[in-house]
Amino acid sequence: QVELQESGPGLVEPSQTLSLTCSVSGASVRSGSNYWTWIRQPAGKGLEWIGRIYTSGGTNYNPSLSSRVTISVDKSNNRFSLKLTSVTAADTAVYYCAREADKYAYLDFYYYYIDVWGKGTSVTVSS
Amino acid sequence: DIQMTQSPSSLSASIGDRVTITCRSSQSISSHVNWYQHKPGKAPRLLIYAASTLQGGVPSRFSGSGSGTEFFFTINSLQPDDFASYYCQQTYSSPPWTFGQGTKVEVK
Numbered sequence: 520q521v522e523l524q525e526s527g528p529g530l531v532e533p534s535q536t537l538s539l540t541c542s543v544s545g546a547s548v549r550s551g552s553n554y555w556t557w558i559r560q561p562a563g564k565g566l567e568w569i570g571r572i573y574t575s576g577g578t579n580y581n582p583s584l585s586s587r588v589t590i591s592v593d594k595s596n597n598r599f600s601l602k603l604t605s606v607t608a609a610d611t612a613v614y615y616c617a618r619e620a621d622k623y624a625y626l627d628f629y630y631y632y633i634d635v636w637g638k639g640t641s642v643t644v645s646s
Numbered sequence: 647d648i649q650m651t652q653s654p655s656s657l658s659a660s661i662g663d664r665v666t667i668t669c670r671s672s673q674s675i676s677s678h679v680n681w682y683q684h685k686p687g688k689a690p691r692l693l694i695y696a697a698s699t700l701q702g703g704v705p706s707r708f709s710g711s712g713s714g715t716e717f718f719f720t721i722n723s724l725q726p727d728d729f730a731s732y733y734c735q736q737t738y739s740s741p742p743w744t745f746g747q748g749t750k751v752e753v754k
Binding site: 583 | 647676677678680682687688689690691692695696701733735737738739740741742743744745746747748
């Protein structure tokens, strides 16, 4: 059974860097055709896809955050991380790490879907 | 970005009811839609992917349909464990992926 667990500070000061780690058990971040993903949900709002990293190290980021986001993989410790710089109150949210899988659909298209989620960790940006 | 408009934002239903949630996309996305269930304090759960494919282990009372720009998620015979929030997500072509705003299913 694959499990993901987020960890990191619950409080970050404005203008600082938010750093979170997702520990993976039951699967390896170095193998398979999986994407390791971060998603967040501000209180009372919807889910926002932040970005993902492939097992090869390639990344995709949400353009709305791409200038401030870095997702990386630590293969030695089977985990992946999120860094978000220059945070403001608007970055206050529950942050989820997740595994995204793919399945061939047709032509050059694949179905992508998140088949495993962490329980989420709450991060507040405040002084 | 592709926008997903989900409705209703909340609904009240009774045990045994049939519940339907709709998602509309801002452009055609074939069948690249997923549906998730989310309960407070828990990890979201994948129910349906590729618009209509039931994820392994998910009860058959959950179903999805639609293609193009209109998608439907249905719970046949609502059970006590089904009171939760539900989200659609589009994963068409290339990121960023986007979610609907969610539907909270509450007890009537």
